[in-house]
Amino acid sequence: MKTIHPESAVKQRYAAAAMTPEAALCCAVDYNRQYLKIIPEEVVQKDYGCGDPSRYLKPAETVLDLGSGAGKICFIAAQIVGPQGKVIGIDMTDEMLAVARRNAPIVAGRLGYANVEFRKGRIQDLALDLEKLDQELKQRPIADSASFLAAEELAQELRLRDPLVASDSVDVVVSNCVLNLVETKSKRQLFEEIFRVLKKGGRAVISDIVSDEAVPERLQNDPQLWSGCISGALTEEGFLQAFADAGFYGMQILKRDDQPWRTVDGIEFRSVTIAAYKGEQGPVPPEQASPFDSSGAGLRPPRETKGRNYNATQAGPCCDGGCS
Template identity: 60%
Template sequence: MSELPKTSSESATRDRYAAAAKAPEAALCCPVDYDPKFLEKIPAEVIEKDYGCGDPSKHLKPGETVLDLGSGTGKICFIASQVVGPTGRVIGVDMTDDMLEVAKRNAPIVAERIGHANVEFRKGRIQDLGLDLDLLEENLRQSPIEGANSYLAAEELGEELRLKHPLVADDSVDVVVSNCVLNLVENRLKRQLFDEIFRVLVKGGRAVISDIVSDEEIPKHMQHDPELWSGCISGAYTEEGFLKAFEDAGFYGIEILKRDPEPWQTVEGIEFRSVTIQAWKGKQGPCFERNQAVIYKGPFLKVLDDDGHAMERGKRYAVCGKTYDLYRKSPYNQFFDFVDPLTEIPMAEAEPFDCSRTVERSPKETKGADYDATTEAANCRDGGEGLDCC
């Protein structure tokens, strides 16, 4: 069978990680403190030959379906398996056969030790989560690439497999994690990579990504160095660029969960360090008016959200129903108070809301223009005689 077309950076990465699956390479790994109670269930071979710069698994929850991009020998997958428990599910995707061999061989051992089997490993490229490389190779054994026409036929086959038998289906994953792998993808394919992460997540799902970033732009001569590229250096985003990549793909609630204060490595004066980013999918969709308001509680005088709404501390602001619901969830809810209308507006009766504007909301809008009730003083606290008033 003819080998699949590959770029020099992808080839260098595959070759280096194939070698690292056979013999540990310290240069590919940042020091990371993983929870020892999870590591003790994982064979030493997996731990010694798996490489990373963070621990996104510590942000997972029981019962979630997790996708690990660039899963290597499976360490993060096997940790995630224990965190999500028997009701959860873990999928690892990697393109390196030697890494996958170690992971698949050790999966039954981990399953026996933890008492449940909820991990599977699939062969694919993380920037193309639709294409199952095992299925493609199986088809190409029957029809090898031997010329231009068969190459074009193979491309058509790939498109058909993406459509009918995707490696990872749309809207099928609660959390996408990755540990020091996104930087290995060619720069021209990085936007596609983030679009794929967004595609496979369910609405309300999130990405938790640990990766290496730089404090300055990386010069061309470093980007063209295969050794630096496969060593997680040349393909790194800048710190600002990494956050913007999530924003451009449509994520919201983007936050830095961890940023190493000290650089992992410095090359030609450029600092490279590990960060862990969390970002959410789910702000897509129309905006409707339901007379709801939010109050930014501080501590800053004013904040600017991802949609350009500038809100001052302590003021009521009109928001659409979608934004109202998003702000009631993590990571926003701790910073806002929420004001429901006295009379709820059913969604079927809601009018479109112009989210391009930022306006304060009068209390009369939420209470109703004719509201003129007078009430007795409310009890401020309970507990005994003389403690029932403000």
């Protein structure tokens, strides 16, 4: 079986979409038109999202946008947080960064202040500044295994000495239809990185695609489905659990589309916007500990809910020989 490299598939498709808009990469989203007035049309047309996490931001906050693409959410956020706030966009695709960076001065001129910057990095490794690594590697190119190992040491040194995003440095992490694009083996690290960079008391507000049942391996081996926000989608329960596993609390579903965006092999994929909070770490004082609630919902598997894969029971007498 051919090996699929999700990150390469994503970079190739989004690099192309930075050149020519691709409608299939996004869901219809109703943004506040007030904030779109100052954003250049190129940015609007090359936006690929499934929700609007920006509507949950507040003035003067420091905001980090994961997978910022052409910069639309960043430019909306810049208006909401105002001149006292700050917005940082992270993307790994050079072509998308080029679109965002060339339009940033235009937005700043129309706003009257500049509070947005775009940095190159992988959202599952927010400590490594890829542009600084590129600069170092120009001086010390990789030519053999020894220089490869030296480059790995250099990358780790950069993470510690000069991180792309420092720990406990942002108020809000937002993302719009990007977390699903990260390969499965890096998902845990991704959520841990979101937790790391948030200040205590900070929050993540994430719009993304989730599925109503686990995505099977055959769909995960399709590069078009990976780059199209399908193969890497977590189940809704799995998405919430990933936040909890990283240390978040108070997860809320702020918005959930009733109708699926796409249905593939009977699996429904829809947009949700989730909020999750950092700051509940440490032991709970005994006086604040509430009784454990052992009640819970017995959820029916998705295939049964959709009318498949279950055995229907039949009405009949309660005893074989009749009841006396």
